Amino acid sequence: RYGGTIMENFNQSLIEINNLAKEEMSPEMKMKIIREITKPYARLLTYYECAIDEVVTKLNILNKEYSLNSEQNPIDSIKSRVKSTESIVDKAYKKNIPFTIEALEANIRDIAGVRVICNFPEDVYKIRDGLLNQDDIKLIEEKDYIKNPKSNGYRSLHLIIETPIYLSTGKRNMIVEVQIRTIAQNFWAALEHQLRYKKNIDEKKSISIALKLLAEESASIDTRMELLKNRIYKDNKQKAD
Ligand code: 0O2
Numbered sequence: 001r002y003g004g005t006i007m008e009n010f011n012q013s014l015i016e017i018n019n020l021a022k023e024e025m026s027p028e029m030k031m032k033i034i035r036e037i038t039k040p041y042a043r044l045l046t047y048y049e050c051a052i053d054e055v056v057t058k059l060n061i062l063n064k065e066y067s068l069n070s071e072q073n074p075i076d077s078i079k080s081r082v083k084s085t086e087s088i089v090d091k092a093y094k095k096n097i098p099f100t101i102e103a104l105e106a107n108i109r110d111i112a113g114v115r116v117i118c119n120f121p122e123d124v125y126k127i128r129d130g131l132l133n134q135d136d137i138k139l140i141e142e143k144d145y146i147k148n149p150k151s152n153g154y155r156s157l158h159l160i161i162e163t164p165i166y167l168s169t170g171k172r173n174m175i176v177e178v179q180i181r182t183i184a185q186n187f188w189a190a191l192e193h194q195l196r197y198k199k200n201i202d203e204k205k206s207i208s209i210a211l212k213l214l215a216e217e218s219a220s221i222d223t224r225m226e227l228l229k230n231r232i233y234k235d236n237k238q239k240a241d
Helices: 004-018 027-070 085-094 101-107 121-132 183-196 204-240
Strands: 075-082 112-118 138-144 157-167 170-182
Touching: 027 075, 027 085, 027 101, 027 112, 027 121, 027 157, 027 170, 085 101, 112 121, 112 183, 121 157, 121 170, 121 204, 170 183, 183 204
Parallel strands: 112 170
Antiparallel strands: 075 112, 138 157, 157 170
16 A cells, blocks of 8 residues: 555564564664654554544534534533554554554554543533434444443543545545543543553552542532533523423
8 A cells, every 4th residue: 555665665674573572672672663664654644634634523513513403512622633653652562463554553443533522421422423323434343431430430432433534546444533521531531641650659559549439529520510401401491481
């Protein structure tokens, strides 16, 4: 797909890298992998950026349409990113994925990531349904960490979807990971993510318990806020009728 001698050289260096024993991964080697992988990967990165643009447009349209119907925006904000090459190399190395463009594309499904922050829990599923109802979106996998939170308390709805981008040469299907969660779930996840990278903590166990309790408290706030919102809207609707 990428053709020519660059690809042949690239594949040769990848074979060399793949032949290395795990313990031989030095910082210099990591930099070599990053450099070798960058050229052919740049084209792929652009395709992932295009796929993100497609998905974000779809989400913005849904948000506008839902607000027309109900005077409420289900989406607070949307963030997106293409995974850095360094993170890709780290993930591939950890999961024993060969360092070839084809293998990376087939096995790392969060190279393109879109995070949708919703106001209320029911908005998460509204956005999910609105997105998956579209003809050109194919659901590959769904992980519902809201209905089934992770053992540390993490809550979020993850969708791995396939979406087409239209190039001058034709259609190309791309994989995008969409994480949908509430403001409260996002607040918790962002702080937990920061704390997770703090090494050498003495009270690891009690901190994990505290984080889990905080996740449960914020889930309870989400539920109560949603009940309140539904009361307010019901009240307003009755007055209008
Ligand atoms: P980053 O830097 O956020 O991109 P997979 O991606 O399917 O190979 P996994 O772990 O089975 O790996 O996927 P899963 O469970 O869907 O989680 C993928 C992403 O969800 C993570 O990406 C995080 O963004 C987020 N996530 C999952 N669990 C947690 C958690 O406990 N706390 C927080 N804060 N975020 C979480 P990456 O690749 O870890 O990193």
